[in-house]
Amino acid sequence: MKLKFFKYQGTGNDFVIVDNRLDFFNKNDTKSIERLCDRRFGIGADGLILLENDKMSDFKMVYFNADGNESSMCGNGGRCLVAFAHYLGIVGDECTFNAIDGLHHATIEGSSVSLKMNDVEEIRETEVYSFLDTGSPHHVQLVSGLDDFDVYNEGKRIRYGLYGESGSNVNFVEQGDANGFLVRTYERGVENETLSCGTGVTAVALAMHNLGKARTNKVDVKTRGGSLSISFDHKNGKYTNISLKGPAVQVFKGELEW
Numbered sequence: 236m237k238l239k240f241f242k243y244q245g246t247g248n249d250f251v252i253v254d255n256r257l258d259f260f261n262k263n264d265t266k267s268i269e270r271l272c273d274r275r276f277g278i279g280a281d282g283l284i285l286l287e288n289d290k291m292s293d294f295k296m297v298y299f300n301a302d303g304n305e306s307s308m309c310g311n312g313g314r315c316l317v318a319f320a321h322y323l324g325i326v327g328d329e330c331t332f333n334a335i336d337g338l339h340h341a342t343i344e345g346s347s348v349s350l351k352m353n354d355v356e357e358i359r360e361t362e363v364y365s366f367l368d369t370g371s372p373h374h375v376q377l378v379s380g381l382d383d384f385d386v387y388n389e390g391k392r393i394r395y396g397l398y399g400e401s402g403s404n405v406n407f408v409e410q411g412d413a414n415g416f417l418v419r420t421y422e423r424g425v426e427n428e429t430l431s432c433g434t435g436v437t438a439v440a441l442a443m444h445n446l447g448k449a450r451t452n453k454v455d456v457k458t459r460g461g462s463l464s465i466s467f468d469h470k471n472g473k474y475t476n477i478s479l480k481g482p483a484v485q486v487f488k489g490e491l492e493w
C-alpha cells in the first residue's frame with residue numbers, strides 16, 4: 236500500500252503529517268512510526284502527526300514523538316496541523332481542534348498560525364530552574380553562554396536524572412533584551428536537541444514572567460529555527476488566554492511504500 240504524507244516545519248521543528256480521516260493508520264506500530272521519522276532510513280522528522288475526524292471540533296490531532304510513541308501536546312506540531320487542515324480546505328482562517336490536552340482554537344494569517352494553549356495554574360520554582368506543564372512537561376533553566384552550551388548532554392542528564400523515565404523536556408534560556416529570550420530545547424521522545432519547541436517556548440515565556448525577567452504580557456523568543464511570540468493574561472497567579480504565534484510551512488509532500 237502507498238502512504239501519502241506531507242512534511243511541515245514550524246521554526247525548524249519538523250513533522251510528517253498524514254491525513255487519517257479514513258482511519259487506516261496503525262497507531263500501535265511504534266517501529267514503523269519511528270522509521271518514518273528516521274532521518275536516514277525514513278522521511279525524517281521530530282514527530283509524526285495524524286489528522287483525524289472529531290465529533291466535537293473541526294478535526295483531531297494525534298501526536299507521536301520521533302521514537303514512535305504517542306505523547307503529550309506539541310505546540311509547533313499543532314500549528315503545522317492547522318496549516319495542513321487549511322491546505323486541505325477542511326477549515327478557513329480559524330478553527331478549533333481536539334488534542335490530547337483538550338480543545339485548541341487557532342487562527343491563520345498567511346503562513347503564520349496562532350494557537351491558543353491551555354491555562355497554566357502552577358509553576359514550580361527552585362533557585363536553579365522552573366518546572367511547568369504547558370500541555371507537555373517543561374524544565375526551564377537560565378544559563379549564560381547559550382550558544383556554546385552543551386544542550387544535548389545537560390538536557391539528557393536533567394531529563395533522566397530529575398524526572399525519571401516519564402521525563403521532561405528541558406529548555407535552556409538566556410535573556411536577550413527586556414522581553415526577548417533565546418532558547419534551546421532538549422526534547423524527550425526525540426532524545427536530542429530540536430531547532431524549536433512550541434510548548435517549550437511557551438513554558439519559557441511564562442516562567443520568565445513569573446520570575447520577573449519578562450515585564451510585559453508579550454514575550455518574543457528566538458530559537459535556532461526561528462522566532463515565536465507568546466502572549467498571555469496573568470491574574471491571581473494564573474496564566475490564561477495563552478497564545479503561541481509563528482510560521483508553519485509545508486516543505487514537501489510525497490508517498491512511500493507502506
Ligand SMILES: N[C@@H](CCC[C@H](N)C(=O)O)C(=O)O
Pocket residue numbers: 248281300306307308309310311312371372404422423424425431432433434435
Ligand atoms: N515539539 C513539541 C513538543 C513535543 C512533545 C515533547 N517531545 C514531549 O514528549 O513532551 C512542541 O512544539 O511543543
